[in-house]
Amino acid sequence: MKFLTLKETAPLLLSLLSGVLLALTFPLYDFESLAWLAFIPLFSAIEGKTPQRAALLGFITGMAFYSIGLSWVNNTLINYGNLPMVLSFAVLLIWAAYTSIYLTLFCYFLNRVCKNKPVLFFLFAPVLWVSLEYIRSTHSEYGFSWLGLGYSQYKTLPVIQMAEITGVYGVSWLIMLVNAGLYLTWKSWQESNNNMVLRFLSVTVLVLVLWVGLGISALNRAAPKPNFKVALIQGNVEQAIKWNPVYQLVVMNKYRNLTLQSMQSKPQLVVWPETAMPFYYTRHQSGTLFVQELARETKTPILFGNPRGEQNGSEVTHFNSAYMVTEKGETKDRYDKMHLVPFGEFVPFKSLLFFVEKLVPMIGDFGRGEEATVFDVAGQKAGVSICYEITFPDLMRQAVKNGAGFLVNISNDAWFGKSAATYQQMAMGALRAVENRVPLVRAANTGVSGTITANGEVKDETELFVDAARTVNIAP
Known part of the structure; x- marks a missing residue:
């Protein structure tokens, strides 16, 4: 029997890790800070892979994320719908698979468009993510906004204030930008490219500081008294x-x-x-x-x-x-x-x-x-x-x-x-x-x-x- 080597299993484990980290950022866990680095394992996993392989790894991340985050579906179908446990879990997996399609597409297009193009990766990843999240959330019948990335920061008030202008999708954009920036900073550091380390890190920090600064300013505005x-x-x-x-x-x-x-x-x-x-x-x-x-x-x-x-x-x-x-x-x-x-x-x-x-x-x-x-x-x-x-x-x-x-x-x-x-x-x-x-x-x-x-x-x-x-x- 041939066993998978560490090199072969690492991308799978990294994809699963990203899915678990994403699930932990939402209630009831509320480890909100994990959202800012949750995609780094997935980005590492799809590096150097074909677009098709990257898509598969994205799907694995999505299945881990949504199977945990949407597990409450089982309570409804088993306890109130009298659905057998096996069929209830089948419904959960089908629903998780549907929502995972968007993560699959994200990894596919990110890999196909941005392979060996770090600056394009940094700019394209947030836009691609928000575009897919918007499509997932807005269909008149099958739209499903649950577990959108921006919602993970609901307790971090300075971060979410810009939603007044950008909507929740702007918060999702920021989180993905920081994930991409930190990943590319780490990757450039590994390659001893100090110039790119400085560029990616400085731009990432600058955007984050400006965003939070505007959020704090909004919180300091005079508010009407409850009446x-x-x-x-x-x-x-x-x-x-x-x-x-x-x-x-x-x-x-x-x-x-x-x-x-x-x-x-x-x-x-x-x-x-x-x-x-x-x-x-x-x-x-x-x-x-x-x-x-x-x-x-x-x-x-x-x-x-x-x-x-x-x-x-x-x-x-x-x-x-x-x-x-x-x-x-x-x-x-x-x-x-x-x-x-x-x-x-x-x-x-x-x-x-x-x-x-x-x-x-x-x-x-x-x-x-x-x-x-x-x-x-x-x-x-x-x-x-x-x-x-x-x-x-x-x-x-x-x-x-x-x-x-x-x-x-x-x-x-x-x-x-x-x-x-x-x-x-x-x-x-x-x-x-x-x-x-x-x-x-x-x-x-x-x-x-x-x-x-x-x-x-x-x-x-x-x-x-x-x-x-x-x-x-x-x-x-």
Whole structure:
């Protein structure tokens, strides 16, 4: 039997190392500093290889990265979809393979275009990476912005401030530029090319210092004082009982009690999570009256998530929606979710994943909304997103363009269990706040609920899987 030599296995190990390092930069691990050098092992692995071999090594990095970073998918499909473990892991690997295609293309074109051209490598790598990341993130149906490189720095506020101008993709560009610069500095040092060491290192440091300096300057700008109180209600309703008619009154009374508890701090808006009420609002007479009467009793508007059905002949199209009930008990605004969750609200790649829809009856296709509705509340304008939509910059920006002074994200993260997924969503929310320079509030059924300032600072976070009524003060 012939064993692989160290020279043959080294590129594979280096590619795997890059994938693991990338995964460790995101929640729950949050080793953010690793992002600035995570690609150096991969760059070393593809050096001197053919474009095809470089593409394979990029795919290996992607599979390691996304299999770890998206492992929460298994919790959803196994525990709530009743999918056998083997098939659940197969779905995870297929999803990781799909997202790894972009890393594969990155390594292929980087190797093909920049082989033995270090200056071009330094300039081209960040642009190529951001181009592919943008393509991956923006498709109207299959776009998947999760684990975009820039999100890894959500806690490093000076780094993410430039997202106001560049979006999250600018932060991704910077991280890749630093990775390329450090790699080429190290490579030039190995070759005793002191001139190129100085050039690559000085340019890399200069760009980084200027970027962080501008970020610090932005943080030092005078900010408006918080003057708008929002009560975030975290019902912590188990998924297993959420739609069980036996527990309907239990769920309704839980939200009533938590809402009344929050009234002690006199909020101007109450926010309940996605699909908070276990009935179809406007169709369920007593349930509809329950929400309207509570709004009148508390003299406070209630914004909440609820599914709705739209009759089209003999068929009913379901929508994941958000409603606004005014302090007078009037149903004023509605928003229908526009970007649906893969495997939760529609099944992607149906021809390939035919067994998922068959084995997971809780998954059903939903209709898509068409407009970023802005809700008028207490003299302010709120842009609403539902769950997964927080990951899409262009979608969230629509509400701000329509006049929203703050953003509201409602979610039901019970599907994810105690995994990294809900924390990864909060990380993406931090970039949405900075990109639009507006605060963001988030109410999630099982957490994490909380606020994000216009500078991207995550505050007022609740614990996972606890009841909570938290009143926060924001500055629209």
